[in-house]
Amino acid sequence: MPPTATPAARKFRGEVFIHADRCKGCGFCIEFCPPQVLAAAETYNRHGYHPPRLVNEAGCTGCDLCGLYCPDFAIYGVRVPLAAAAPKPETSRELAEAGGRR
Amino acid sequence: MSAPTAMNPVEPLLRSERMPHIWCPGCGIGTTVNCFARALERSKLPLDRVALVSGIGCTGRVAGYVHLDSFHTTHGRAIPFATGLKLARPEMTVVVYSGDGDLIAIGGNHFIHAARRNVDLKVICVNNFIYGMTGGQVAPTTPLGATATTAPYGAFERPFNLPFLAESSGAVYVARWTAYHVQHIAHAMAEALQKKGFCFIEILAPCPTLYQRRNRLGDGLETMRYYKQHSVIRNGASTRDLDLGFQSEITVGKFVDIERPTLQQTMEAAYRQALQQRYAGWRA
Amino acid sequence: MTADPKTVLTGPHFMDGNHAACEGAIAAGANFAAGYPITPSTEIVERFAMRAPLVGATFLQMEDELASSIAILGAAWGGAKAFTVTSGPGFSLMMEHIGYAAMTETPSVFVNVQRGGPSTGLPTLPAQGDMMQARWGSHGDYEIIALSPSSPQECFDLMVDAFNFAEQYRNPVIVLMDESVGHMTEKVVIPAASQIELFPHRYTRRAAADYLPFQPWPDGIPEFARAGDGYRFHVTGLTHNEHGYPAINAPQQQELVGRLVGKIRNHAEAIARAEECRLEDAQIVLVAYGITSRVALRAMQMAREERIPAGLLRPIVVWPFPEKRIRELAARARAFIVVEMNYGQMVREVERAAAGRCKTILMPHAGGAVHRPEAILDIIREAAQ
Structure with missing residues (x-):
């Protein structure tokens, strides 16, 4: 079983991407985030739910446990080499606007 | 993951244009789909060669959301449909993804026979103890004492112990996890995808709208906390001992992982032995 | 395209209607059958069980008629030409999957060797009490093609036609035999394979990106893709759009059911034979x-x-x-x-x-x-x- 809750090797930092309008506010990601870097936003998404937001950027390990838990496919984490620039989120919405994947 | 763009690992598996899905807030089905996406990725199977077959019900809707050859069939009949598909397309990996009512109540006969035959199917059963799509009726998995719209005074029928049913029917791989155990689910699914024969994974998942609310058990998150606190991992436990009571301790783990020839192997061996060169094989 | 000479038993035979129906299916290219024993139809699958491994086909005896009637639909989506066989109560059990086949436009053949009913009725004796059930037995609106042979020779011939209609119109086709014809032994002449015309699968030639699985041609019938060929399509028994995605609303119902009914009604003259x-x-x-x-x-x-x-x-x-x-x-x-x-x-x-x-x-x-x-x-x- 590959461990996920352990901190990432120091060579990496975590990035988390949130597709706020997909969120239904179940709270799984916030509850089960190992370093507890997420909290419910005070704002509403277009369906009236409070999506998660990152409250401790430095704490995110990019373990993607939020991505595994999220029943609405609304959040995921990635590990980025410390030296690299922040990746752009390639969400389905942006893809659709660019002509769609299929 | 150092690419200039990042994508949700579930995204390549999704029909994104169909989001948002129909599942309620706090439902565990979507969580299991994340695990399935990770398992598929790890399996390295070409997605063009993976089919997903569902029956009817909330979990039955998984077929409509995955970007695979995907079949939303009739109530209870995902397994025999998948059996026909697998025999016609032996080179495909065929996954059956459905709920407890679909697979075990109306589809129970097909479930035991496919396990007996050892059809090479990966059967994933999301068990939420209730009929969700139709509004919360009692299921053959509803724990004794839990209420449902058609068991308003509490369920009084003994529920099935699904891992025991699967093993005694002939399954070669049997595991049970809860939606809390995401890494274990992904691992079990990946193992099943690599294994030949009838593999069965039961995943307990919250149905906050109909099971938990009616039984005053809180929402999806409280259920996930319950799973975390009350699940005990006992790999290799005897499946006889896996009965689930109302809010009882939940034994999870991998219980069966054996080798047995599949239906296709036994069929071909019998034909070859009886017919020798006259056996024509499968002409697709 | 014509039949495969390796599978066709060309020549004169003295055989009953059930066996002739089985040979007709094989000549038509049937390479998958699933069935459940029921009198007076069982000889068809018994013969297919014997013949299947010799002709590159698969036969599976399922646990019931519900399983048989959807296993063939799974096989059909895997590219097989598939059929099932039943009688009496078994036909009643198959109704849901005749509807599923109609809704999902799955080419498939259902043989019903009619016996006396209702219920268990007369297992070994003939009747024609399923004519309306064949037409209307599954719930909802749909159209069916059904053929009724009156001799063992026609059992052979009409099985070939049934598979051809199933492919041409992407519809379930019913072969309505009866106990007397099924158990009647007569001369059956099986033609040369080259004389047996087969309608091939309507496989799409489009690239996956351009393919909409339920987009009809002008004749009302969509092109077919088989699972595993990279099209990664979705099939549902729910009312669906051209993508195959559920669309639960009145206009979509009108469009889909109108087309499903129309694709047969508009070709009724071409299908008719008497x-x-x-x-x-x-x-x-x-x-x-x-x-x-x-x-x-x-x-x-x-x-x-x-x-x-x-x-x-x-x-x-x-x-x-x-x-x-x-x-x-x-x-x-x-x-x-x-x-x-x-x-x-x-x-x-x-x-x-x-x-x-x-x-x-x-x-x-x-x-x-x-x-x-x-x-x-x-x-x-x-x-x-």
Whole structure:
């Protein structure tokens, strides 16, 4: 079983991407985030739910446990080499606007 | 993951244009789909060669959301449909993804026979103890004492112990996890995808709208906390001992992982032995 | 495309209708069957179980008719030509999957060797009580193609036609046999494979990115893709759009069900087939199909010996019903006598098509035995007066 809750090797930092309008506010990601870097936003998404937001950027390990838990496919984490620039989120919405994947 | 763009690992598996899905807030089905996406990725199977077959019900809707050859069939009949598909397309990996009512109540006969035959199917059963799509009726998995719209005074029928049913029917791989155990689910699914024969994974998942609310058990998150606190991992436990009571301790783990020839192997061996060169094989 | 010579038992045979139906399926390229034993149809799958490994096919005896009738649909989406076989109660159990096949446009063949009912009825004896069930048995609106053989030779021939119709129209096709025809042994001549024309799968040639699995051609029928070829399509029994995605609303229902019904109704004339005997001057027109048509033919001959101008219309394609031909005949005949082994099913169709232009008389039989030609002759005489 590959461990996920352990901190990432120091060579990496975590990035988390949130597709706020997909969120239904179940709270799984916030509850089960190992370093507890997420909290419910005070704002509403277009369906009236409070999506998660990152409250401790430095704490995110990019373990993607939020991505595994999220029943609405609304959040995921990635590990980025410390030296690299922040990746752009390639969400389905942006893809659709660019002509769609299929 | 150092690419200039990042994508949700579930995204390549999704029909994104169909989001948002129909599942309620706090439902565990979507969580299991994340695990399935990770398992598929790890399996390295070409997605063009993976089919997903569902029956009817909330979990039955998984077929409509995955970007695979995907079949939303009739109530209870995902397994025999998948059996026909697998025999016609032996080179495909065929996954059956459905709920407890679909697979075990109306589809129970097909479930035991496919396990007996050892059809090479990966059967994933999301068990939420209730009929969700139709509004919360009692299921053959509803724990004794839990209420449902058609068991308003509490369920009084003994529920099935699904891992025991699967093993005694002939399954070669049997595991049970809860939606809390995401890494274990992904691992079990990946193992099943690599294994030949009838593999069965039961995943307990919250149905906050109909099971938990009616039984005053809180929402999806409280259920996930319950799973975390009350699940005990006992790999290799005897499946006889896996009965689930109302809010009882939940034994999870991998219980069966054996080798047995599949239906296709036994069929071909019998034909070859009886017919020798006259056996024509499968002409697709 | 024509049949595979390696699988076709070309030549004259002395065989019963059930065995002939099995050979017809094999000649048609059937490479998958699933079935559950039920009298009087079982010989078809028994023979297929024996023949399958010799001709590159697969047979699986399932746990029940529900399983059989959807295993063939799974196989069909895997590219197989697939059929199942049943009778009586088993046919009732298959109804849901006839509807699923119609809704999902899955080419498939359902053989029903009719026996007496209702319920367990007469397992070993004939009837024709499933004519309306074949047409209307599954819930909701759909169209069906059904063929009714009257001889073992036709059991062979019509199985080939059934598979061809299934592929051409992407629809379930029912072969409505009866116990008498199924168990009747006669000469059956199986043609050379090169003489057996087969309608191939309507496989798409489009790239996956351009393919919409339920987008129809102008004839109302969409192109087919098989699982595993990279199209990664979705199939559902829910009302769906051209992508195959559920769309639960009235306009989509109108579009889809309208097309499903239209693709058969608009081709009814092309599908229609009937045998006509002495209809050129007939005043009394017997309408009968399956085994009953053979008894009716004898009665017609007896009437002709008495100089009564009787004729016989034998629908071979029973659904869609040959209502155009009935309408034409109604304009000049004195009476239709509908001879069927039930208490009045096809007679309603004849009455509807005749629309009061001539008399329609039912000659029913509860099943278990065929009509007596003498009894039919009495009705012909009465009608002729």
